[in-house]
Amino acid sequence: MKSCLIVDDSSVIRKVARRILENMDFIVDEAEDGQEAFEKCTREMPDVILLDWQMPIMSGLEFLKTLRGYTGGERPKVVYCITERDIGQIAMARKAGANDHMLKPFDQAMLESKFQAFV
Template sequence: MKSCLIVDDSSVVRKVARRILEDMDFIVDEAEDGQEAFDKCRQEMPDAILLDWQMPIMNGIEFLKLLRGYVGGERPRVVYCVTENDVGQIALALKAGASDYMMKPFDRDILEAKFAEAAQLQAN
């Protein structure tokens, strides 16, 4: 089964995303910040990651750079979430190795579209 790590300091965002991703048959884990997420990735690398950009301890860009430099860290599909249309943040994330991005607040259709590719890769 495919797995997804949701990395966001908002418990509400994690809960909403978890419900949608579990409906897509993902096994879901959660982290509140980039450091907790990286520790989880070192234990078991997920197939996909939903990554917030603003978090305490380690933000999304710092996590992304660390992940992509780690053995096996090039594999997960990483969807980077931003809360405003900040082209600079999106460009930084894509340069650091994000696979895609999406704006918050998101809805079921947007999240499903962003993770459909990861779901298909695992189905094959």
Template sequence: MKSCLIVDDSSVVRKVARRILEEMDFVIDEAEDGQEAMDKCRREMPDCILLDFNMPIMSGLEFLKLLRAYEGGTKPRVVYCTIEHDIGQIALALKAGANDYMMKPFDRAILESKFEVGA
């Protein structure tokens, strides 16, 4: 089974994403901010990460830069998730190492398409 770390300060977003991804046979872990996510990645690197842009303590972009510089941090597939419709923010995330992005609010079809096996 593949593992996915859902990183979002919204418990509702984490719950919705968890339900969908568990139905896709992912083993799920959650983090409320980038610092907690980095701590979890240092203990065990997930296969995939659903990463929110705007979070307290450490933003998604800060986390992504730290992750990609960390040993083994190039391995996870990272899908950057944002409510921002600013193409500049998306470009920064992709430049920092995000594999893909999606906008909030998302639905089941969008989330499934971003995390399909082989995606």
């Protein structure tokens, strides 16, 4: 089974995403911010990361740059979550190493469509 790390400061978003992804047979772990997520990645690198862009302590963009610079950090697929269709934010995320992006709030169909390729 594939593993997914959900990185979001919203417990509601993490709970909803966890339920959907576990139903898709992902092994799911969670982190509240980029720093916690990076620490988890140094212990065990997930296959896929669902990453919020705006978080305290370490933002999604900072986490992404740190992850991609870390040995083995190029391996996970990263879906970057944003709250508005900001082309500049999407471009920065892609340049930093995001594989895809998704708007929040998302629903089950949207999340499943983004993650189906990773199953």
